[in-house]
Amino acid sequence: MVSMISREPTIERLTVARGLLLEPFGLTEAALGKTLASIAEHRIDDADLYFQYTRSEGWSLEEGIVKTGSFSIDQGVGVRAVAGEKTAFAYADDISAASLSDAARTVRSIGASGQSRRVKLPSHKVATCRTLYGALDPISTLDSAGKVNLLERVEGLARAKDKRVVQVMASLASEYDVVLIARLDGTLAADVRPLVRLSVTVIAEQGQRREIGSSGGGGRFGLAYFDDAVVRRYVDEAVSAAVTNLDSRPAPAGEMTVVLGPGWPGVLLHEAVGHGLEGDFNRKGSSAFSGLIGQRVAAKGVTVLDDGTIPDRRGSLNVDDEGQVTQRNVLIEDGILKGYIQDALNARLMKSRPTGNGRRESYAHIPMPRMTNTYMLSGDKDPREIVASIKRGLYATNFGGGQVDITSGKFVFSASEAYWVENGRVQYPVKGATIVGSGPESLKKITMIGNDLGLDSGVGTCGKEGQSVPVGVGQPTLRIDGLTVGGTG
Numbered sequence: 001m002v003s004m005i006s007r008e009p010t011i012e013r014l015t016v017a018r019g020l021l022l023e024p025f026g027l028t029e030a031a032l033g034k035t036l037a038s039i040a041e042h043r044i045d046d047a048d049l050y051f052q053y054t055r056s057e058g059w060s061l062e063e064g065i066v067k068t069g070s071f072s073i074d075q076g077v078g079v080r081a082v083a084g085e086k087t088a089f090a091y092a093d094d095i096s097a098a099s100l101s102d103a104a105r106t107v108r109s110i111g112a113s114g115q116s117r118r119v120k121l122p123s124h125k126v127a128t129c130r131t132l133y134g135a136l137d138p139i140s141t142l143d144s145a146g147k148v149n150l151l152e153r154v155e156g157l158a159r160a161k162d163k164r165v166v167q168v169m170a171s172l173a174s175e176y177d178v179v180l181i182a183r184l185d186g187t188l189a190a191d192v193r194p195l196v197r198l199s200v201t202v203i204a205e206q207g208q209r210r211e212i213g214s215s216g217g218g219g220r221f222g223l224a225y226f227d228d229a230v231v232r233r234y235v236d237e238a239v240s241a242a243v244t245n246l247d248s249r250p251a252p253a254g255e256m257t258v259v260l261g262p263g264w265p266g267v268l269l270h271e272a273v274g275h276g277l278e279g280d281f282n283r284k285g286s287s288a289f290s291g292l293i294g295q296r297v298a299a300k301g302v303t304v305l306d307d308g309t310i311p312d313r314r315g316s317l318n319v320d321d322e323g324q325v326t327q328r329n330v331l332i333e334d335g336i337l338k339g340y341i342q343d344a345l346n347a348r349l350m351k352s353r354p355t356g357n358g359r360r361e362s363y364a365h366i367p368m369p370r371m372t373n374t375y376m377l378s379g380d381k382d383p384r385e386i387v388a389s390i391k392r393g394l395y396a397t398n399f400g401g402g403q404v405d406i407t408s409g410k411f412v413f414s415a416s417e418a419y420w421v422e423n424g425r426v427q428y429p430v431k432g433a434t435i436v437g438s439g440p441e442s443l444k445k446i447t448m449i450g451n452d453l454g455l456d457s458g459v460g461t462c463g464k465e466g467q468s469v470p471v472g473v474g475q476p477t478l479r480i481d482g483l484t485v486g487g488t489g
């Protein structure tokens with residue numbers, strides 16, 4: 001389901017953004033136009049102003065005590081000018097006409113000065129915008145007593161679930177983020193972005209063994225989402241992971257068939273493939289996928305999307321951080337590479353068009369091409385049939401972290417929940433399995449695709465060049481042949 005692009009909510013978000021980011025500081029849209037005109041007096045290709053107001057709150061429970069971990073308000077403006085491949089950027093954490101003018105003077109030096117030019121800027125046009133989530137402040141959707149109660153409920157349920165649970169840690173985070181973007185081409189865009197997340201981690205003990213399990217989720221909505229059913233699901237998953245690992249054995253090592261479960265294991269796809277399809281790496285020729293558009297890069301049946309238009313999802317945006325409307329981008333279709341994800345700069349230099357993937361951590365950072373929700377579409381196989389097809393191999397249902405080398409495509413991942421399978425039957429849980437491989441090669445080794453596409457529960461954060469942004473991942477159950485498993489046994 002893709003949302004409608006509608007005008008009323010767009011105007012509403014613009015009103016909220018003006019009220020927080022312009023009016024208190026005596027700024028008008030005419031003042032923004034003047035700033036952009038002064039930057040454009042030197043020869044540049046692009047410029048934008050990015051205003052942001054962020055209020056966030058965090059609560060945590062440890063050793064049975066709930067405490068507020070943090071409360072912060074941050075606001076500021078980032079000013080950018082682009083000439084050719086060069087970017088000049090300045091930011092200020094106080095919003096004022098003076099700081100805008102200082103930043104403008106700083107960044108315009110990137111352009112060829114020659115004689116000063118008079119520039120007539122296009123009149124403002126409000127950017128088209130999706131309506132994927134409500135313009136609400138999630139922090140105020142539950143009072144302090146309700147937040148304490150929620151975390152205490154998590155602890156109570158986790159301890160009641162299994163007597164081997166000896167420690168429970170839980171945290172609740174809410175963020176209200178408002179942005180306003182003014183571009184050199186006259187585009188004016190705004191977004192109001194709620195974001196919440198509940199996380200639970202448990203430690204279970206049996207004899208001398210202690211094991212950890214965690215779960216959680218969230219998205220772009222209010223705290224009412226975390227009702228009893230959702231809380232129970234997170235607790236059950238965390239406790240189940242911890243107690244399962246109490247019986248785990250060392251993971252075998254070597255080359256073998258690996259079956260990945262649906263949902264969060266899509267993080268492997270995100271790292272191994274998604275980063276390699278970002279426009280900046282491909283423009284510079286540093287990605288393993290550079291120059292391969294139109295060629296087969298994966299097995300038949302493999303279709304990979306980056307989709308910023310799924311309602312309420314953590315990785316979704318109404319507009320990206322350059323004021324471009326988000327899109328459903330097909331990156332790989334039936335194994336053929338179709339395109340890269342682009343921000344405005346890389347799209348212009350690669351003579352393609354932006355894909356709604358210009359993202360930045362905050363006003364103090366420059367935008368770059370980043371993923372939103374990256375997932376693989378379902379195939380036609382029953383997941384049970386896929387597990388039953390394993391002669392000797394690994395069935396990995398959950399992952400911890402991982403990393404990738406963009407240039408070579410090589411990745412390494414640690415499985416946090418995995419099982420050894422022989423002759424199609426699950427034998428026992430294993431611990432310490434790391435999956436090592438190459439993104440481009442592993443795509444070609446996919447031999448079975450399940451009919452059970454699942455998206456993650458809403459916990460993903462992606463790091464790139466020191467910037468973190470919220471993302472989503474997903475996939476169906478997948479069989480990949482000939483992956484290397486580095487084990488402990």
